[in-house]
Amino acid sequence: MVLPAPVLSPTPPPRGRSLLGRLLVVGLVLGVGGVGLAVLADLTTPTRDSRPETPITAAPVRPGSVIPGDAGVVPDQPAPQGSPGRDALTEWATRLSSTVDVPARALRAYALADLAMRQERPRCRLSWATVAGIGRIESNHGRYGGATLTDEGRPSKPIIGIPLDGGPNVRAIPDSDGGQLDGDTTWDRAVGPLQFIPGTWKRYAADGNGDGRADPQQIDDAAVTAARYLCSANRDLGEAKGWWAAVFAYNNSTEYGQKVFGLADTYARRSLGR
Numbered sequence: 001m002v003l004p005a006p007v008l009s010p011t012p013p014p015r016g017r018s019l020l021g022r023l024l025v026v027g028l029v030l031g032v033g034g035v036g037l038a039v040l041a042d043l044t045t046p047t048r049d050s051r052p053e054t055p056i057t058a059a060p061v062r063p064g065s066v067i068p069g070d071a072g073v074v075p076d077q078p079a080p081q082g083s084p085g086r087d088a089l090t091e092w093a094t095r096l097s098s099t100v101d102v103p104a105r106a107l108r109a110y111a112l113a114d115l116a117m118r119q120e121r122p123r124c125r126l127s128w129a130t131v132a133g134i135g136r137i138e139s140n141h142g143r144y145g146g147a148t149l150t151d152e153g154r155p156s157k158p159i160i161g162i163p164l165d166g167g168p169n170v171r172a173i174p175d176s177d178g179g180q181l182d183g184d185t186t187w188d189r190a191v192g193p194l195q196f197i198p199g200t201w202k203r204y205a206a207d208g209n210g211d212g213r214a215d216p217q218q219i220d221d222a223a224v225t226a227a228r229y230l231c232s233a234n235r236d237l238g239e240a241k242g243w244w245a246a247v248f249a250y251n252n253s254t255e256y257g258q259k260v261f262g263l264a265d266t267y268a269r270r271s272l273g274r
Contacts (some may be wrong), residue, residue: 001138001195001224001231002250028153056100057136058255059262065245070262071129071268072197074111089115100270105149105195106141109219112162112208113227125238126246129271131223131230133263134250135193142219149193153209153219162171164197174199181216192216194226204228226250 018243043140075088093108100107105222107128113126139159142148147155165174172189177198182189192263196216206228207213208220215221230250247257 001190002197002200002226006092024242052250056259057262058258059265061258061261063248063254063257064240064244066261067238067240068127068129068133068264069268071127071264072270072272074114074128096271100132100267102136102148102267103143105153106135107132107149108220109137109153110209111218113223114205116208116224117231120228121231123234123236124227125236126227126231127237127264127268129264129267130243130247130260131226131239133260134226134247135219135223136263137256137259138195139193144193148163149219154215154217155193155219157197158217159192161189161195163189174197177202192222193219193220195223196225200229201225204232 014107047065075092089108089111090104093111096102097104097107102110105196110128110131112133114126117124117126132141139155142155142159144155144159145157147157147159149155160182162170164171164173164186165184175185177186177187180190181198181201190197191201194216201214201216204225204226205214206221208222209218210222211218213221215226216225230237230246233245233249235246237246244257247260251257
């Protein structure tokens with residue numbers, strides 16, 4: 001989960017619990033400068049995903065010592081929205097989906113974020129595989145609680161976190177958007193497949209799919225916004241210091257960073273047939 005601050009906090013932020021049935025020991029902290037995974041709660045009765053979820057293993061690497069492997073180059077920019085046929089990016093995602101075990105619609109969004117940063121922040125050197133690693137932890141690529149991603153890139157039901165009301169191991173963040181994004185007029189909640197706090201979303205929001213609006217529930221928008229956030233503070237994710245700083249800005253937990261590393265490295269190696 002990302003909170004409204006682009007750099008590491010000097011004081012320990014909020015604590016939270018993990019997603020998707022992966023309950024970690026209490027003591028993980030949630031958000032920027034924090035430790036913990038996003039904290040979600042279905043606003044509707046969840047349906048169970050028929051496929052068991054594969055546990056995420058933290059890679060045995062020392063933070064700041066190495067970056068995930070090269071994921072290769074994704075195809076050039078996709079065709080404009082509404083163009084007939086499937087563009088090269090969609091074809092790439094569809095072909096690679098089963099190999100890396102990421103839904104094609106989510107994979108396309110992560111690659112779009114990679115492409116967007118090549119143009120917007122070329123010195124950042126962000127890889128789609130890193131965004132995919134975060135997307136896997138934050139919402140299982142938009143499939144949290146049995147949801148599925150539609151062709152339009154939105155989960156079949158909104159992904160909205162628990163109220164950040166200062167309860168046990170949770171930071172207190174009063175409502176900042178009048179409930180516009182999270183439906184809560186008392187407390188803020190993290191929203192969407194990449195789990196943004198409303199204040200952070202407002203600062204970094206991107207219209208990733210070109211429909212004229214930035215929607216944290218839409219995975220193209222969310223992925224490009226996450227990429228902007230990771231690349232903020234002039235970070236270079238092509239070197240170890242910058243990569244780990246970016247991931248810790250998203251969630252300042254060694255275990256979280258090692259899990260993102262392991263996922264990103266696996267996605268990269270599988271994408272290149274290694």
